[in-house]
Amino acid sequence: MLWDAGWGLAILRGALVTAAVGILGMILGMALGFTLALIKWARVPILTPLVDAYAAVVRSIPGLLIVYLLFFGSSEFVAGVGAFFGYQDAFQNAFAFLAGVAAIGLIAAAYASEVFRGALASIHKGQIEAAFALALPRRRLYSRIIGPQMLRYALPGVSNIWQATIKDTSLVSVTGLAELMRVAYVGAGSTKQPLLFFVIAAVVFFAITLASQGLFELAERRLNRGVKAG
Amino acid sequence: MDLELVQTAVPLLLKGLSATLIITACGIFIGFPLALGLALARMSSSRIASATARAYSMVFRGTPLLVQIFIIYYGLGQLRVLRDHDLLWWFFGDGLRCAMLAMVLNTAAYTSEILRGGLMSISHGELEAARACGMSPWVRFRRIRFPLAIRQALPAYGNEITSIVKDSSLASTITVLEITGYAKRLMSETFAVIEVFTITGILYLAINFVVLMGMKLIEGRLSGHRAGARS
Amino acid sequence: MSRRNIMSLTCGVAIAMTATASAAADGMLKVGTEGEAPPFSMADANGNVTGFDVDVANAICAKLKVKCAFVLQTYDTLIPAIDRKRFDVIISGLGITPERQKKIAFSIPYASSPQYFIVAKNSPLAKITSLDAIKKALADKTVGVVTGTIYARFIAKNIPTANIKSYDSLNQLESDLEAKRIDAAFDDAASWTDFLPTPAGADFARVNVKVVPSDDMTTLSPGMAVGLRLTDTALKQKIDDALCAIIKSGDMKAMSGKWFHDDYSLPCN
Numbered sequence: 001m002l003w004d005a006g007w008g009l010a011i012l013r014g015a016l017v018t019a020a021v022g023i024l025g026m027i028l029g030m031a032l033g034f035t036l037a038l039i040k041w042a043r044v045p046i047l048t049p050l051v052d053a054y055a056a057v058v059r060s061i062p063g064l065l066i067v068y069l070l071f072f073g074s075s076e077f078v079a080g081v082g083a084f085f086g087y088q089d090a091f092q093n094a095f096a097f098l099a100g101v102a103a104i105g106l107i108a109a110a111y112a113s114e115v116f117r118g119a120l121a122s123i124h125k126g127q128i129e130a131a132f133a134l135a136l137p138r139r140r141l142y143s144r145i146i147g148p149q150m151l152r153y154a155l156p157g158v159s160n161i162w163q164a165t166i167k168d169t170s171l172v173s174v175t176g177l178a179e180l181m182r183v184a185y186v187g188a189g190s191t192k193q194p195l196l197f198f199v200i201a202a203v204v205f206f207a208i209t210l211a212s213q214g215l216f217e218l219a220e221r222r223l224n225r226g227v228k229a230g
Numbered sequence: 231m232d233l234e235l236v237q238t239a240v241p242l243l244l245k246g247l248s249a250t251l252i253i254t255a256c257g258i259f260i261g262f263p264l265a266l267g268l269a270l271a272r273m274s275s276s277r278i279a280s281a282t283a284r285a286y287s288m289v290f291r292g293t294p295l296l297v298q299i300f301i302i303y304y305g306l307g308q309l310r311v312l313r314d315h316d317l318l319w320w321f322f323g324d325g326l327r328c329a330m331l332a333m334v335l336n337t338a339a340y341t342s343e344i345l346r347g348g349l350m351s352i353s354h355g356e357l358e359a360a361r362a363c364g365m366s367p368w369v370r371f372r373r374i375r376f377p378l379a380i381r382q383a384l385p386a387y388g389n390e391i392t393s394i395v396k397d398s399s400l401a402s403t404i405t406v407l408e409i410t411g412y413a414k415r416l417m418s419e420t421f422a423v424i425e426v427f428t429i430t431g432i433l434y435l436a437i438n439f440v441v442l443m444g445m446k447l448i449e450g451r452l453s454g455h456r457a458g459a460r461s
Numbered sequence: 462m463s464r465r466n467i468m469s470l471t472c473g474v475a476i477a478m479t480a481t482a483s484a485a486a487d488g489m490l491k492v493g494t495e496g497e498a499p500p501f502s503m504a505d506a507n508g509n510v511t512g513f514d515v516d517v518a519n520a521i522c523a524k525l526k527v528k529c530a531f532v533l534q535t536y537d538t539l540i541p542a543i544d545r546k547r548f549d550v551i552i553s554g555l556g557i558t559p560e561r562q563k564k565i566a567f568s569i570p571y572a573s574s575p576q577y578f579i580v581a582k583n584s585p586l587a588k589i590t591s592l593d594a595i596k597k598a599l600a601d602k603t604v605g606v607v608t609g610t611i612y613a614r615f616i617a618k619n620i621p622t623a624n625i626k627s628y629d630s631l632n633q634l635e636s637d638l639e640a641k642r643i644d645a646a647f648d649d650a651a652s653w654t655d656f657l658p659t660p661a662g663a664d665f666a667r668v669n670v671k672v673v674p675s676d677d678m679t680t681l682s683p684g685m686a687v688g689l690r691l692t693d694t695a696l697k698q699k700i701d702d703a704l705c706a707i708i709k710s711g712d713m714k715a716m717s718g719k720w721f722h723d724d725y726s727l728p729c730n
Contacts, residue, residue: 006506060392060438061431062399064410069431072423072541095547167294174403176534178508181296186504189497189632192639192661194304202293202301209292304633307640323642325626405626405637415627418537418609421564 014183025104033112058110100172115157159216249408265341290339329401348379388445493548496533497630524703537609556682570684605643705729
C-alpha cells in the first residue's frame with residue numbers, strides 16, 4: 001500500500017541521507033575533536049581556555065538551535081566544511097546537507113574533545129618519555145605509541161558519541177533536508193498516517209544504532225586483543 | 231546587535247521558561263524514580279523483569295527523542311480509541327503533556343543506565359559487611375546501595391539533566407510554547423534569525439550553568455568527607 | 462590519499478541525492494515553496510511538487526524562458542532563507558505586509574482569496590455570522606494557524622486572549638484540527654476548498670464569516686505575490702511583466718479554477 005506511492009523508496013533514500021550526514025558529521029567531529037583534545041592535552045596557553053569555552057557552550061545549548069544557527073548563519077563556515085571534504089562549489093547546491101553535517105560535526109567535536117583528552121591522559125607518561133629517549137621521530141610517536149593506545153581508551157566514548165550523533169541527525173530535518181525524519185514527516189502529513197511512518201522511522205533508526213553497537217563491540221574486542229585484563 | 235530587538239525578545243522568550251522548567255522537572259522527578267525501578271529490574275534475578283528492562287532501555291536509547299515525541303503526539307493522536315476517551319484525550323490531546331511523557335520515558339532509559347552503573351560499582355566488601363551486620367535487603371538498599379550509587383552516578387546524572395534541559399527544546403515541534411517555541415514565533419515575525427537564536431542560546435546556557443552549579447553543590451555536600459582523597 | 466577520495470565520494474553521492482540543481486545566471490530559477498500546503502504546494506514521495514504555486518511558478522519560468530527548480534522548506538523559514546541565496550524567489554502563497562516589505566521585495570499580487578474560520582460542524586461556533594461575534598466566541602478557545610502566516614498575525618492581534626497554536630505546516634494544522642486538539646482553525650479559502658471535501662474534512666465546515674483584507678489592513682494582505690531579494694530589481698521587473706502576461710491571457714484564472722474551483726486571480730493594471 002505504501003510502496004505504491006513510492007514512499008518505501010523515499011524512506012530508503014532518506015535513511016541513506018541520514019547515514020551520510022551521520023558518517024560525514026562524525027568524521028568532521030572526530031577530526032576537529034582530536035585537534036581540540038591535543039590542544040587541551042598540551043595545555044597550549046591562549047587556546048586551551050577557548051577550547052574549553054567552545055566545548056562548554058556547544059554542550060549547553062540545544063542541538064536544534066545549533067542546526068538553525070548554521071542553516072541561517074554564516075555561509076562561509078559551511079562552505080569551509082564542503083571544502084574539507086573536497087567540494088569547493090558544492091555548497092550552493094546542497095547547503096542544507098552541508099549545514100547539517102557542519103552542525104552534527106560541531107556537536108560531536110565538543111564531546112570528542114573531552115573523550116580524546118581523557119584517552120590521551122590515560123597513556124602512561126613513561127611510554128612517551130621512553131619514545132623520546134629512543135629518539136623516535138614525532139610521526140612514529142603518534143602513529144605507533146600514542147595513536148593505537150588512545151584509540152583503545154577512546155573507543156567506548158567514541159561509540160557513545162556516534163550513537164548520539166546518528167540520533168542528532170533527526171534534528172537536521174528542520175532545514176528541509178530529505179533525510180529519514182523529514183521523509184517520514186512529509187509522508188505522515190500527505191497520507192495522514194503518522195503512526196505508520198514514524199514507527200517505521202523509529203525502526204530504521206533502531207536498526208542503525210543496533211548494528212553500530214555490534215560493530216563497535218567487535219572493534220573493541222579487536223583492539224583489546226592481547227591486552228592483559230586489569 | 232539591535233538593542234530594541236533584545237528588549238522585546240528577552241521578555242517574550244522568558245514566557246517560555248515555565249514550560250521548559252515543567253518539562254525538565256517532570257524529567258527529573260518522575261523520570262528518576264522510574265529509572266531507579268528500571269535499574270533494579272535490570273539487576274533482578276527475574277529473567278522477565280531483566281529482559282523487559284533491557285529491551286525498554288535499548289528501544290528508548292536507540293531511537294531519537296524527536297521520533298518518540300512525534301509517535302506520541304501525532305501517531306497516538308491518530309488512534310480513534312484515544313480520541314474518543316475523555317480522560318485519555320485530556321492527556322494525549324495536549325502538546326505539553328505529550329512532551330512531558332516523551333521526556334520522562336526517554337530520560338528514564340538513560341538514567342537507568344547511569345544508576346545501574348552506580349549500583350554495580352559498589353564494592354562487594356561493603357555489601358558483605360552490610361549483610362554481616364544483619365541488615366535486611368530493604369535497609370541495605372536504603373542505607374548502603376542507594377546512597378553510594380547516587381554519589382557515584384551524580385556527575386553523569388548532572389550531564390543527563392543538562393541533556394533534559396536541551397531536549398525540552400524539541401517540544402517546540404509539537405506546538406508547545408517553551409523557550410524555543412517562542413523563539414521560532416519571534417523569528418517568523420522579525421526575520422532576525424541569528425539574533426533571536428543567539429539570545430535563545432544564551433538563555434539555555436544560563437539555565438544549564440545554574441544546573442551545573444547546583445550539581446556541584448550537591449556533589450560537594452555528598453562527598454565532603456572525601457574531599458582530600460579525591461583523585 | 463585514498464581515504465580522502467572515499468570521503469569525497471560519500472559526500473558527493475549524498476550531495477547528488479539531496480541537491481537541487483545549481484542555478485546558473487541564466488537557465489534556472491530556484492523557487493522556494495512550502496510543499497506541505499495543499500492545494501498551493503504538495504510534495505510526493507520523490508520530492509516532486511504540484512499545486513497552484515507550482516503551476517504559477519512554471520508559468521513564470523516559461524515566460525522567462527528558464528527552468529524552475531523547487532526548494533522545499535517550512536513556511537516560516539522561507540523569508541529568512543532567501544537572503545542566504547537558498548533560492549531566488551518565493552512562490553508560496555506569500556502575502557504582502559509592511560514588515561515583510563522591509564526584508565524582501567514583492568512582485569505585483571497575482572491572486573487573493575478571503576479567509577475563513579473552520580470549526581466542527583456540530584459546534585455552536587458554526588452558526589456565527591459576524592466577525593465580532595466569532596472574535597468574542599473564540600476569546601477563550603484554542604485557534605490553530607500556520608507559523609509565520611499573516612493569518613497567525615491576524616489572530617494574535619485580533620483575538621489575543623485565545624490559546625493560539627502555531628503549526629509548521631498546513632498538513633499538521635489539518636491533522637490536529639481533525640484530532641480535535643483545536644477548536645477552530647484560520648486560513649484562506651483556497652486551503653479550505655481543498656480540505657473540506659476530503660474524508661477528514663467531512664466533519665468540518667466554514668464559519669459564515671468572510672474575512673477580507675479591509676477587516677485588518679495591518680495584518681492581512683491585499684493578495685499573494687512573489688517574494689524576491691530587495692536587490693533583485695531587474696528580476697522583479699521581469700517577473701512583474703510575466704505575471705501581467707499570464708493574468709491578461711486568462712491563464713491565472715484557469716489555474717485558479719483548476720485548484721480552487723473559484724476565480725481568485727487579481728487583475729493586472
